[in-house]
Amino acid sequence: MTTTSPPSSQERIRLRNQRLQRSKLLAVVAVVACILVATIGTRLSDPEKEFRVIPGKLDEKVMINGAELTVSDVRVGQILIQDEAIEAKATGIFVQIQIDLANPTGTDKAILGHSRLLSGDRVYKTYSSLNNIGAEPGYGETTDFLYEVDPAAIDDLTLEIWTQGFLFGYHDRVRVHLGITPENADRWREAAQGGMLTERRISASRVLQ
Structure with a gap:
């Protein structure tokens, strides 16, 4: 049987930083997506002479x-x-x-x-x-x-x-x-x-x- 050692404190910090970076990236992607949707919605809802x-x-x-x-x-x-x-x-x-x-x-x-x-x-x-x-x-x-x-x-x-x-x-x-x-x-x-x-x-x- 293989025994897995618990991660060291440095490893835990590295994993936590990775999770934070992924969360920030997802938040940025979500904001960009919202902006694109809002822009497209504004253009589509503004036909000429409405x-x-x-x-x-x-x-x-x-x-x-x-x-x-x-x-x-x-x-x-x-x-x-x-x-x-x-x-x-x-x-x-x-x-x-x-x-x-x-x-x-x-x-x-x-x-x-x-x-x-x-x-x-x-x-x-x-x-x-x-x-x-x-x-x-x-x-x-x-x-x-x-x-x-x-x-x-x-x-x-x-x-x-x-x-x-x-x-x-x-x-x-x-x-x-x-x-x-x-x-x-x-x-x-x-x-x-x-x-x-x-x-x-x-x-x-x-x-x-």
Whole structure:
């Protein structure tokens, strides 16, 4: 009969370390698998145009997710001013839009965290880091969204703005035509030549009556 000696203290430590390493490896594999599943799930649950379009008009309130959104004061230029100094010059045209969000009856903060400009098949993302607006219950917020666009592709320029969580799903998006049409696009391009815009980096807050 073969007699097996009990493992030494060093052997026990070595075996324990091996078990710990295997456990860590399995944990890492599990995390990676979860990330991959989450990524695939997000992509699969975000088919193009899985949203409802809410049409809006310049200078008129439109309701989205229980809050009041007003889009107004469209300005164009090529030079961005900050603290009385030139911060940036556009290779195309800067388009600046005033966004107001009021939350008079909600119990949670209203947030619009995504936006873009559309011109036919062209899509323009926000230019600056200030690309969202939020209003606490009983408050209103006003700020500016800034975009850089190709002057040759501004016909029927339309703002699309919405909120959406990490896991994409069916949601509402407001679309507001900015008043730039094929008939007046040349006047907008001329107005932008050498024009200066001041970037507002924080939103203005007010208490709703």
